[in-house]
Amino acid sequence: MADIENGPLLTDLYQLTMAYGLWKSGRSSMEGTFHLFFRKAPFGGQYCIAAGIDEAGDFLSSYHFSRTDLEYIASLKDGEGKRLFHRDFIQYLAEMKLECSIDAVAEGTPVFPFEPILRVQGPLLQCMLLETPLLNFINFPTLIATKASRIVRAAHGDPVLEFGLRRAQGRNGGLGASRAAYIGGCAATSNVLAGKHYGIPVKGTIAHSWVMSFSDELESFKTYVDVMPGNSLLLVDTYSTESGVHNAIEAGKRLREAGHDLAGIRLDSGDLTYLSWEARRMLDEAGFRNAKIVASNNLDEYLISSLKEEGAQIDIWGVGTRLITAYDQPALDGIYKLSAVRDMHGEPAITEWSPRLKVSEQSIKSSTPGVHQIRRYSKDGIFRGDAIYDLSLGVDHPGVIVDPMDSTRWKRFGDEYSYQDLLRPMFRDGAVQYRRKPLSEIRDYTAAQLKGFHPAVTRLVNPHSYPAGNETRLHNLRQDMIMDARESG
Numbered sequence: 158m159a160d161i162e163n164g165p166l167l168t169d170l171y172q173l174t175m176a177y178g179l180w181k182s183g184r185s186s187m188e189g190t191f192h193l194f195f196r197k198a199p200f201g202g203q204y205c206i207a208a209g210i211d212e213a214g215d216f217l218s219s220y221h222f223s224r225t226d227l228e229y230i231a232s233l234k235d236g237e238g239k240r241l242f243h244r245d246f247i248q249y250l251a252e253m254k255l256e257c258s259i260d261a262v263a264e265g266t267p268v269f270p271f272e273p274i275l276r277v278q279g280p281l282l283q284c285m286l287l288e289t290p291l292l293n294f295i296n297f298p299t300l301i302a303t304k305a306s307r308i309v310r311a312a313h314g315d316p317v318l319e320f321g322l323r324r325a326q327g328r329n330g331g332l333g334a335s336r337a338a339y340i341g342g343c344a345a346t347s348n349v350l351a352g353k354h355y356g357i358p359v360k361g362t363i364a365h366s367w368v369m370s371f372s373d374e375l376e377s378f379k380t381y382v383d384v385m386p387g388n389s390l391l392l393v394d395t396y397s398t399e400s401g402v403h404n405a406i407e408a409g410k411r412l413r414e415a416g417h418d419l420a421g422i423r424l425d426s427g428d429l430t431y432l433s434w435e436a437r438r439m440l441d442e443a444g445f446r447n448a449k450i451v452a453s454n455n456l457d458e459y460l461i462s463s464l465k466e467e468g469a470q471i472d473i474w475g476v477g478t479r480l481i482t483a484y485d486q487p488a489l490d491g492i493y494k495l496s497a498v499r500d501m502h503g504e505p506a507i508t509e510w511s512p513r514l515k516v517s518e519q520s521i522k523s524s525t526p527g528v529h530q531i532r533r534y535s536k537d538g539i540f541r542g543d544a545i546y547d548l549s550l551g552v553d554h555p556g557v558i559v560d561p562m563d564s565t566r567w568k569r570f571g572d573e574y575s576y577q578d579l580l581r582p583m584f585r586d587g588a589v590q591y592r593r594k595p596l597s598e599i600r601d602y603t604a605a606q607l608k609g610f611h612p613a614v615t616r617l618v619n620p621h622s623y624p625a626g627n628e629t630r631l632h633n634l635r636q637d638m639i640m641d642a643r644e645s646g
């Protein structure tokens with residue numbers, strides 16, 4: 158099958174039917190403000206690493222309905238067999254230019270529940286068409302970058318190699334996940350296409366099939382190091398790890414005679430702690446102190462932590478399935494919610510943003526009205542808390558935030574705190590606004606940002622809760638609107 162293009166049909170049908178509804182009912186001058194955020198951090202953690210923003214930017218800057226897109230939409234029928242969309246609407250789409258203004262956090266920024274990763278403002282019709290693709294672009298990479306950051310944290314500075322392509326959710330899932338895993342801190346990927354496409358370093362060892370294709374393991378190793386003297390990471394567990402390490406040492410001696418050094422071995426089964434000790438001892442005794450020990454086999458942050466705690470002599474971690482599929486939580490609950498509307502040309506005209514709120518029985522699910530920005534406060538070089546504030550209400554200084562889950566919990570940020578606002582212009586007048594950084598710079602930025610939090614906040618299990626909440630004016634607006642809605646409902 159030919160490659161499927163990445164255009165505006167990458168949306169749910171209801172976005173198109175609602176857009177049609179707005180157009181047909183004369184409401185196409187209405188404007189909306191939407192925020193893309195998540196309610197609960199994945200994997201029992203506190204934070205997410207926002208990712209997928211550059212890819213979303215590419216999508217937005219090339220947004221247009223092609224001739225075949227329009228023909229397809231024109232061919233769609235309703236339940237009575239009639240055309241779903243009038244041809245004048247098809248013409249409207251053909252001429253439509255994206256007028257939305259989008260603000261986003263920098264790719265790789267750690268964000269907390271309810272904080273907008275994106276703020277999308279513009280014609281309601283266009284904001285609706287963008288809902289599904291933007292969620293698609295952000296949710297999965299954010300999930301994988303977050304998972305990778307946890308795995309990398311567990312490895313305490315040892316390189317983590319991403320080996321996931323073969324177990325990924327399809328080709329695009331694999332590519333996007335390799336990119337996100339690199340942002341989250343992986344050192345390299347085995348995915349060659351991701352290497353070419355995104356400039357991620359590519360690395361690898363050998364598979365069991367190489368060893369099994371020879372009648373003798375030692376011969377397989379010797380042949381490999383002859384051909385690849387500078388890439389000699391040998392998989393030692395095909396028959397028995399002990400004899401595998403022994404044969405790797407023999408191959409290493411041959412490499413030395415040829416003026417090279419054995420890069421290392423890979424363990425892929427059995428008790429990785431015990432086997433790493435044995436392998437280290439054997440390699441050291443044979444004079445291969447620089448040879449690295451790579452481990453793989455269904456690893457994740459918990460197993461790596463446990464192996465580290467046991468003192469495993471593992472230098473490099475190869476992680477596939479549980480990273481690439483976000484095995485313990487395969488989806489992020491990222492959502493895109495309308496929070497304000499205006500209509501300059503409506504009857505009556507609404508010239509200022511008018512906040513909108515969805516009320517729910519569960520207070521966590523009641524939305525937050527307004528037009529939001531995130532303010533991150535620091536003191537003594539450490540991030541201390543975040544305020545979500547409304548741009549028209551402004552923010553007090555000193556500021557006070559209220560926990561959106563529990564209004565009895567609050568925190569004050571006085572004059573001793575410095576701050577920065579995280580949302581910045583991403584897309585205006587049909588073009589991406591910021592300088593695109595190489596992926597390695599995004600990765601460095603993520604690592605530096607994560608270091609800015611107290612380690613208890615980024616802890617893998619039961620992390621310390623980071624104060625992130627609504628600034629008091631926004632909190633009061635939300636409370637008032639919930640009360641009003643309940644009274645009138």
Ligand SMILES: Nc1ncnc2c1ncn2[C@@H]1O[C@H](COP(=O)(O)OP(=O)(O)OP(=O)(O)O)[C@@H](O)[C@H]1O
Pocket residue numbers: 425426427428429430431453454455456460463464467
């Ligand atoms: N010391 C250890 N502590 C905790 N878990 C470990 C330890 N060593 C290995 N593991 C993990 O235990 C799991 C089972 O490994 P094991 O090699 O015994 O089974 P397997 O994967 O079925 O083997 P094979 O790959 O040969 O089929 C793997 O996820 C592995 O990473």
Ligand SMILES: O=P(O)(O)OC[C@H]1O[C@H](OP(=O)(O)OP(=O)(O)O)[C@H](O)[C@@H]1O
Pocket residue numbers: 320321323324363364365366425453454455456475476477478479
């Ligand atoms: O365990 P993961 O975290 O998913 O890491 C990737 C796995 O993929 C390979 O196994 P596979 O059996 O597919 O091929 P092999 O014969 O090379 O071991 C590799 O040996 C790892 O075990």
Ligand SMILES: O=C(O)c1cccnc1
Pocket residue numbers: 320321347360361362363364423453475477
């Ligand atoms: O290079 C490797 O060792 C590798 C690559 C993909 C999957 N598992 C291992």
